[in-house]
Amino acid sequence: xxxxxxxxxxxxxIEIIDLVKQIYGFDFGSYTKASLKxxxxxxxxxxxxxxxxxxxxxxxxSGFFQQFxxxxxxxxxxxxxxxxxxxxxxxxxxxxxxxxPHAKIWCAGCSSGEEVYSLAILLQQAGLRKKSFIYxxxxxxxxxxxxxxxxxxxxxxxxxxxxYQLAGLxxxxxxxxxxxxxxxxxxxxxxxxxxxxxxxxxxxxxxxEFQLITCRNVFIYFEIALQEWILDLFYQxxxxxxxxxxxxxxxxxxxxxxxxxxVINQKENIYQKIGS
Amino acid sequence: MAxxxxxxxxxxxxxxxxxxxxxxxxxxxxxxxxxxxxxxxKTVIIIIHRKKNFFSEIEKLFADNSRMMxxxxxxxxxxxxxxxxxxxxxxxxxxxxDKSFSLDVSEAIWYSRPxxxxxxxxxxxxxxxxxxxxxxxxxNPDGAEGLLKLRHKGALTIVQDPDDAEMREMPQAxxxxxxxxxxxxxxxxxxxxxx
Numbered sequence: 378x379x380x381x382x383x384x385x386x387x388x389x390x391i392e393i394i395d396l397v398k399q400i401y402g403f404d405f406g407s408y409t410k411a412s413l414k415x416x417x418x419x420x421x422x423x424x425x426x427x428x429x430x431x432x433x434x435x436x437x438x439s440g441f442f443q444q445f446x447x448x449x450x451x452x453x454x455x456x457x458x459x460x461x462x463x464x465x466x467x468x469x470x471x472x473x474x475x476x477x478p479h480a481k482i483w484c485a486g487c488s489s490g491e492e493v494y495s496l497a498i499l500l501q502q503a504g505l506r507k508k509s510f511i512y513x514x515x516x517x518x519x520x521x522x523x524x525x526x527x528x529x530x531x532x533x534x535x536x537x538x539x540x541y542q543l544a545g546l547x548x549x550x551x552x553x554x555x556x557x558x559x560x561x562x563x564x565x566x567x568x569x570x571x572x573x574x575x576x577x578x579x580x581x582x583x584x585x586e587f588q589l590i591t592c593r594n595v596f597i598y599f600e601i602a603l604q605e606w607i608l609d610l611f612y613q614x615x616x617x618x619x620x621x622x623x624x625x626x627x628x629x630x631x632x633x634x635x636x637x638x639x640v641i642n643q644k645e646n647i648y649q650k651i652g653s
Numbered sequence: 654m655a656x657x658x659x660x661x662x663x664x665x666x667x668x669x670x671x672x673x674x675x676x677x678x679x680x681x682x683x684x685x686x687x688x689x690x691x692x693x694x695k696t697v698i699i700i701i702h703r704k705k706n707f708f709s710e711i712e713k714l715f716a717d718n719s720r721m722m723x724x725x726x727x728x729x730x731x732x733x734x735x736x737x738x739x740x741x742x743x744x745x746x747x748x749x750x751d752k753s754f755s756l757d758v759s760e761a762i763w764y765s766r767p768x769x770x771x772x773x774x775x776x777x778x779x780x781x782x783x784x785x786x787x788x789x790x791x792x793n794p795d796g797a798e799g800l801l802k803l804r805h806k807g808a809l810t811i812v813q814d815p816d817d818a819e820m821r822e823m824p825q826a827x828x829x830x831x832x833x834x835x836x837x838x839x840x841x842x843x844x845x846x847x848x
Contacts, residue, residue, distance in 0.1 A: 415747070453760055458743075597744075630729065
């Protein structure tokens with residue numbers, strides 16, 4: 378994999394960020410730069426564009442911007458990623474959700490829906506599916522279309538079989554899909570209590586009150602100041618004693634927010650809102 | 654090969670040491686970990702390919718036998734001297750300008766996440782010539798491109814001699830790209846680290 382295009386410099390990444398913000402209103406200014414630089418370089422390689430060409434096409438072709446947006450955000454996801462998280466979730470969060478007559482869940486940064494459906498399967502097995510509702514949000518409209526369909530390649534679903542088993546769930550992952558040739562379609566009852574819509578964590582606000590928010594492997598793309606801005610959004614969006622689940626390697630660092638969220642599981646980064 | 658003044662001087666001037674490897678690299682890297690004194694005065698990052706969901710004893714074994722502080726990278730950790738960081742499985746590990754880590758779950762490279770290339774390239778931009786990198790045994794070509802980028806930035810780049818490696822493909826790929834300034838056997842690598 379030799380470089381066929383020039384490597385972009387850090388100031389050039391800033392130039393692209395500014396351009397995108399001015400023209401399209403998306404603000405990537407507080408995204409981590411090392412990852413952004415990789416993504417922009419990747420787009421240039423895929424589309425065989427030099428830096429000047431990339432700027433030109435971003436300014437003049439709004440259709441290209443949609444593709445740019447899809448590539449610049451990382452949409453790699455799995456069902457039951459980090460199986461130990463899901464087994465902890467079953468023990469520590471499910472009983473809390475069960476205590477409510479109705480549980481609202483926000484899966485922030487849901488990409489193509491794999492995590493939403495993982496949660497839906499968990500809720501179903503706990504007998505909570507009908508009294509819960511999962512909102513999946515992302516900035517990427519193309520991914521959300523995939524999420525709504527709930528159709529994945531059979532090969533992909535089979536690759537999650539190990540996760541499923543390690544999470545300690547009943548049966549096998551394919552039990553939850555209708556399989557037709559090489560496509561696996563999530564059972565329609567698992568789709569019933571879900572809603573996918575666009576929400577930008579950088580610029581959009583509180584839209585409901587939740588008993589649980591999951592936002593896993595999203596913070597890793599954000600600088601600390603933006604993480605705190607979003608933690609505040611989550612805090613405001615959570616019901617008293619509501620749960621927040623971050624990714625396996627993501628953590629709440631600031632003293633301010635450490636006072637507002639109690640650590641329920643240090644290793645899996647499961648937190649509970651405390652205070653008013 | 655005897656260790657010349659150039660290599661020793663540049664090792665001493667390095668703030669960062671990168672150790673990368675795949676199949677067959679555990680043993681030599683483990684030996685390095687045991688070797689380092691408490692106050693090596695450098696930051697060490699280890700990138701070893703391993704399977705996700707496989708809670709290997711690697712981290713524990715390293716931690717139990719290291720005199721240096723040891724931790725698996727968590728998002729936004731600051732790179733401290735006298736600390737060994739291990740790149741976590743199922744993430745790529747990157748370094749930001751302010752010398753903190755950021756993680757990334759984007760596509761695996763050479764079927765690997767962590768990718769050695771990703772961390773090496775990212776380190777090359779931040780540490781430039783104040784860095785030493787060693788690529789050990791492995792059965793795929795990950796790390797070669799990254800090592801070349803490090804070399805272009807003036808870092809001291811070393812590969813384990815393929816004849817000395819359990820799996821030769823990884824160091825061989827780096828040599829083929831002309832990414833390795835020095836090709837050393839493990840004995841010389843260990844000796845360098847004690848200079």
